[in-house]
Amino acid sequence: MSQTNMPREFISVPMTVDVPYRFAAGKYLTRFLKELRDNGRFFGIKCPSCGRVQMPPRIVCAPCHVRNEEWVELGLEGTLVGFTVMYLPLTDPTTGKPHEPPFVYGAVVLDGADSSLSHLVNVEPDVEKIKVGMRMRVVLRPREERTGDLSDILYFEPAAGPVQD
Amino acid sequence: MTEEMDYGVFEVDQHITAHSRYYAGWMGSHFYIRLRDEKKIHGVRCESCAKVFWPPRSTCGRCFSQLTADDLVEIGPEGTVETFTRVDYEEPVHPRRAPLIYAVITLDGADTGMAHFLGEVDFDRIEIGMRVRPVFAEERKGHILDIAYFKPV
Amino acid sequence: MSDRVAIVSVAQTRFSPKRADLNYAELAYEVIEQVLTETGLTIEEDVDNAVSCSHDIWDGQTISNIGITDVIGGHLRNEEKMAMDGSTAVYYAAIGILSGEFDCTLLLAHTKMSQTNRNIVNNTAFDPIYTRPLGFDFTSAAALQARRYMHMYCVTPEHTAAVAVKNLGNAMHNPAAHNGGRYTVADVLASPHVAPPIRRLEMAPDTDGAVAMIMVSEEKARRLTDRPVWVKGLGTCYDAHYLGDRDLAECLALEKAAARAYRMAGLTDPAGEIDVIELGDEFSYQELLWLEGLGVCERGRAGALLESGATAMDGRLPVNPSGGLLGGVPANVSGLNRVAEAALQIMGRAEGHQIEGVKTAVAQGHTGFCGQHHCVIVLTRD
């Protein structure tokens, strides 16, 4: 490209694309989110073929490609299976509010489930003090603050019990 | 299996909001600088197609020729209405309140049209072939709305 | 390896203005389960490819085929999303089978128009530098095309209104459609302008729904059914982007896409050889313009063809016996639905709106505003 093609400045057009949605949770997530919001309970769904208890509940067990139908209530405690200490602010895109770093973000498998749930973990952000296999419990917001979203969970916190393998 | 219970429907309102910035490119920047600073409208001539295109572009879509800043030619400012419509509904993506009168206008000297607004005109008196000229915005910033609208000549 | 590709099963949800009870994966599974049950095929044993069709911005999810990976059988398998109209998904799935790489492809298109605002969504399809800031949407753009076309080819408001009368009437006989109704030309012309010359009854309504289809190689088709629907010809073509870049009364891309599809199918006299057409009438004028682009009449003669009754359910060349998009079919799903309806006509299973003796059917779909990309599919039976 010859130099004469270059203009003396590059013009740009700023634009905010703002698209509104009204999402339907659907049959499976509606029950899950309403039980969480109204009763503080967690439910998984069991595959009739492989027996895997999936959370969140969903219509099909993907590896088996069969319809899930059996609801299973899960524990409010579970086991930490992975974690990180976040040093980046994590902004909740649905509210625009950031979680101030550093904080611990971890994946917990609730008792009775085969799936993990990733959320904040309320422990000191020190990798030496956190162990995969630690027992965790869910801490929920008070009923009146819950909306039917994973943000109804405030965080996980350590629970009594030996570290699991 | 657990008892079936009617949980009804659950709907949640959310937005996806993305802040973008689109670069006009080197050819488009020439166009916008001249529009902003000189109130002049340019198209680009493709020699091999013998056509003048608006908006100016650096590749001719028809023959794939590479075009340069030397191929820019001033077009208009007057032009001819090729088609038009009006919308009375409001949408957040509209730059101004309805009703909006849209038209495709082929500027004199160009072979392709510009989609833009018509203003200062009674909708019922607009017709295809009507001659129009641009009304430039007072404050121009290198944006398509540096042309406020076109009005009948 | 296969030289021919067949459609062996199709399923559609009952289309509806709003399905608040289901998310899009659940909506999709309704139809996926139907085509698998009907054919007895399984993901594990039979299906070796999946092509979906929807759009992130419609679904409200980035990489939105994540949301249907489970239900379409994409786990640890091949799945790709056609980011265009659903007709192009058929085109691409057929090419995959013709390549010898795949034997059995599950297709899906889904969209819940009710969950967002079509004008905001469609505004983002206009180039951001010259056109989008003006606030265009597909209705205002279509109105520019409608007026130009009507002006250049002497098409009257009565012609476009008669398209709506025909298709809304046909939709009454289609159990999947939700927008059918008995109207007169006067009723249509009395409905309010949305963007003149387009009136309220002349545009496709917001609709939620999904369509699934199974396409297979010739060998597999022979084992599955004695009434396969053959994909005999296919063609696509891109047109220019900007509204002013082309005379909106013309439809070069459709003419080229149709020529490609007809050449492959060996169709030399489309008007004489095609028994039924399902096309993308997002707006009533499009049925006339696209018919001309499909070459079943001369330019400017589609209005007269319609007036002659030829395109009616009992005419010599029925067009959109399903009621078309005016009858209520979601965006994006529209093209897969056109092909599905054309296939049902050939299978003899177009419940309530079957045309007798269909041997050759043509489906057309388009992407973008004013037909920026067209896809034409020719279907036949043995």
Next chain:
Amino acid sequence: MKRNVAVIGGGQTRHAARRQDVNQVEMVNEAVRAALLDARMTMDEIDAVLVGNMEFFEGTHFTDCWLVDGMGAYGKSGLKITTGGTVGATITCAGAHHVASGLFDKVLCIGFEKQEEGDTGAILSGVAHPLYGRSMAGAAVGYFAMMGSSYMATWGAREEHSAMVAVKARQNARKNEYAHLKLDITIADALNSRMLAYPIRLLDMCPASNGACAMILADEKTARDRCDKPVWIRAMDTAHNEQFELDWSDVTTKRPIFSRVSAARLYKKMGIGKPAEFFDVFEIYEPATWAELVWYEDLGLCGPGEGFRMIEAGKTEIDGPIPVNPSGGVLSTNCIGASAMLRVWEAALQIRGEAGDHQVPREVRRALTTAYGGTNWTVLIALSAGLDD
């Protein structure tokens, strides 16, 4: 495939964080012109144009319809597919299918991303399910951080090992004139870079790049007539993964993993027993350093838990026995929609012996490429210099 398919030309832009001199149409056009020049072909000769990018990353719907002039697609057959980060490889497969079908002889494939124009943070958080996880949507970094901590805890690797990957990528990039991050860094630099999410540091992650890649695929007759060094597409395999169960971050998982399943299928199709010996070079899609080590293992280049020993021993350096990402990889250049196609194009350049300063210093006849995107999705493509290879 019913017909053999070859890459007969390709090209890429110079990738960068800022490309304010071009719009998206012009940026894509640079890669298309480079590909045509490389193939000594004119746009008139192209039968179909296929394009992919991260859908809506730049906030534009039906991007293909806008880019039509730059792509040269006006009046031509074509389509746009999206499959997240894997899309550049998906488009390559789509091109191969087009040619193999017998309906098209010369197909132009394009992948691109102009990340600076869109809102990467907002659009990436949209990957999470809107009602399950979006409010908690961590950046991709959180996922790869868990992978890193799982890898270290399980196999005894240390942060130094990921730093070695970070250094290899950026040092290789310095030899690649088109790469974005050409950094003359040391292991100490990597270990001292800003912590993002333990153990992922700034230099463990890919950048946000602007750029495009284009390739021309052709049938055997055209390839032999028109191209001195056609590079043959020998096998392709795609594996997506379910929406919610993302086991790649847990190196101890017993469940089948997309990467291993896909590699096993591809090797079976080709009858390959020892991939590390069979292939002469690898171009893999590593969005984070730890993923490169896991790829070594999942591709069977070494045993489980031995990936970090490979980098420690320098086996995957440009001049090592198993060169991986001589181009600098995704850690050095990530224009997402182009990234997976760049793997294929870089592998093709290696086979042609035309990779320039980052050419592997030995004969390259066979190459394997990977892609990564979505919720653990991949596309593997095997390439060779001859049909007998």
